[in-house]
Amino acid sequence: MKNYRLYLIRHGMTQSNVDGIYAGGGTDDALCEAGREEIRGLMQRFAYPHVNTVFSSPLRRAVETVEMIFPDAKDKIILADLRENSFGEFEGRRVRELLQDENFKKWMDPAQHYTPKGGESAPEFHKRCSEVLMGMFEYMMKTNTEQAACVTHGGVIMSMLAQRGMPKRAPEMWMADRGCGYVLQCSPEMWMRDGIAEVSEIIPYGYLDEEE
Numbered sequence: 001m002k003n004y005r006l007y008l009i010r011h012g013m014t015q016s017n018v019d020g021i022y023a024g025g026g027t028d029d030a031l032c033e034a035g036r037e038e039i040r041g042l043m044q045r046f047a048y049p050h051v052n053t054v055f056s057s058p059l060r061r062a063v064e065t066v067e068m069i070f071p072d073a074k075d076k077i078i079l080a081d082l083r084e085n086s087f088g089e090f091e092g093r094r095v096r097e098l099l100q101d102e103n104f105k106k107w108m109d110p111a112q113h114y115t116p117k118g119g120e121s122a123p124e125f126h127k128r129c130s131e132v133l134m135g136m137f138e139y140m141m142k143t144n145t146e147q148a149a150c151v152t153h154g155g156v157i158m159s160m161l162a163q164r165g166m167p168k169r170a171p172e173m174w175m176a177d178r179g180c181g182y183v184l185q186c187s188p189e190m191w192m193r194d195g196i197a198e199v200s201e202i203i204p205y206g207y208l209d210e211e212e
Contacts, residue, residue: 002187003186004187005147008160009151009180013178014035015032024087047206052075052145052148055148057078057152079132088120090116125159126159130164133163133197134191137197141191154175154176165184166198181203185200
């Protein structure tokens with residue numbers, strides 16, 4: 001049975017990352033120059049797959065990463081559900097400040113089930129991450145698109161793979177470095193029967209070898 005391959009990639013670095021600012025779905029940062037240099041370096045040293053179809057978060061840091069890594073892709077599809085979690089009251093604040101915030105402490109403890117004021121609840125976030133991953137594979141199968149890329153956010157990738165990825169791992173075990181990610185494979189049988197995708201490799205190709 002045919003396997004469909006989805007290359008799941010985390011966007012590049014922003015100035016908020018550099019400054020230690022908590023930036024989620026409510027912050028539309030562009031890539032900073034250091035982030036662009038980091039992506040250029042990855043492209044020079046390692047190999048990204050060539051695809052004609054790329055799904056992207058609507059946030060600029062993801063769209064700009066797509067333009068750098070996949071400039072020749074013919075079909076660039078923006079999906080609102082690929083945006084990062086909205087952090088509400090924590091958005092745009094420095095991490096060192098948040099560590100002293102009692103509400104932030106409650107939010108970081110899953111047992112508290114705390115939703116930031118103006119933010120997205122954990123169940124809502126995980127539901128859309130799960131559904132958009134399976135939705136991308138459904139689109140690929142219906143259009144006979146055998147391979148595609150997806151550029152999104154670290155939290156989205158962790159949520160997707162903790163729920164739908166094989167092997168089974170905790171969310172934090174699926175953290176991807178900037179500009180890097182995973183190769184996912186899914187057959188129609190896996191999609192229909194199990195609702196899962198196999199995680200088979202790290203991308204860009206060759207990156208894991210250097211890290212080791």
